[in-house]
Amino acid sequence: EPEVTQTPSHQVTQMGQEVILRCVPISNHLYFYWYRQILGQKVEFLVSFYNNEISEKSEIFDDQFSVERPDGSNFTLKIRSTKLEDSAMYFCASSDRPSGAFFGQGTRLTVV
Amino acid sequence: DQQVKQNSPSLSVQEGRISILNCDYTNSMFDYFLWYKKYPAEGPTFLISISSIKDKNEDGRFTVFLNKSAKHLSLHIVPSQPGDSAVYFCAVHSSNTGKLIFGQGTTLQVKP
Numbered sequence A: 001e002p003e004v005t006q007t008p009s010h011q012v013t014q015m016g017q018e019v020i021l022r023c024v025p026i027s028n029h030l031y032f033y034w035y036r037q038i039l040g041q042k043v044e045f046l047v048s049f050y051n052n053e054i055s056e057k058s059e060i061f062d063d064q065f066s067v068e069r070p071d072g073s074n075f076t077l078k079i080r081s082t083k084l085e086d087s088a089m090y091f092c093a094s095s096d097r098p099s100g101a102f103f104g105q106g107t108r109l110t111v112v
Numbered sequence B: 001d002q003q004v005k006q007n008s009p010s011l012s013v014q015e016g017r018i019s020i021l022n023c024d025y026t027n028s029m030f031d032y033f034l035w036y037k038k039y040p041a042e043g044p045t046f047l048i049s050i051s052s053i054k055d056k057n058e059d060g061r062f063t064v065f066l067n068k069s070a071k072h073l074s075l076h077i078v079p080s081q082p083g084d085s086a087v088y089f090c091a092v093h094s095s096n097t098g099k100l101i102f103g104q105g106t107t108l109q110v111k112p
Helices: none
Strands: A003-005 A009-012 A021-025 A029-037 A043-050 A053-055 A065-068 A077-078 A088-096 A107-111 B010-016 B017-024 B032-038 B045-051 B055-060 B060-065 B072-077 B086-093 B100-102 B106-109
Touching: A003 A088, A009 A029, A021 A029, A021 A107, A029 B072, A029 B100, A043 A065, A043 A077, A043 B060, A043 B100, A077 A088, A088 B010, A088 B072, A107 B086, B010 B017, B045 B055, B045 B060, B045 B100, B072 B086
Parallel strands: A009 A107, B010 B106
Antiparallel strands: A003 A021, A021 A077, A029 A043, A029 A088, A043 A053, A065 A077, A088 A107, B017 B072, B032 B045, B032 B086, B055 B060, B060 B072, B086 B100, B086 B106
């Protein structure tokens, strides 16, 4: 069964460093998303991406965040200068239509 | 931003009995309603969805009910099994924005 894959599963980084979280969406999907879940809180929307551009972003997705689809198969989330409060599980999701996204296993980001 | 509320943080049910998980939303413009199941350290797994033009959708042991006038969504699991123990998130989708908005989650425990 096709699935969304994310790497790495766990990333530890020092505050102020840049991180890149990687995702390989399901191959025929057109809609791509990043969500995050801070420990003990709900899953929060970060950004949606369609037709090679951001279609919507939340207030969390400030100038420190960016997304790319560099080669037609990968979908990356970059955080330029990480803060302690960026520590969370980051989930990539993809969909072949505007509803019912399928999620990856997540990357646990720990900023120390 | 409390557009989606799951007022019960936890639910405990005996194996074989019915589990009923509830969700309330505020915006009548949402067009799809979804339930996701999540185990610790894994991504949300899509369970079942319902379009706003329907009031019931059934898939095996899982049934989702939509009451648009009350802006209320529920997930029925019958019979409940110990393997159903997980956190259940309801999510709503708006065709205007493409993003999913999640509730806070309800932790279901099914006791053998």
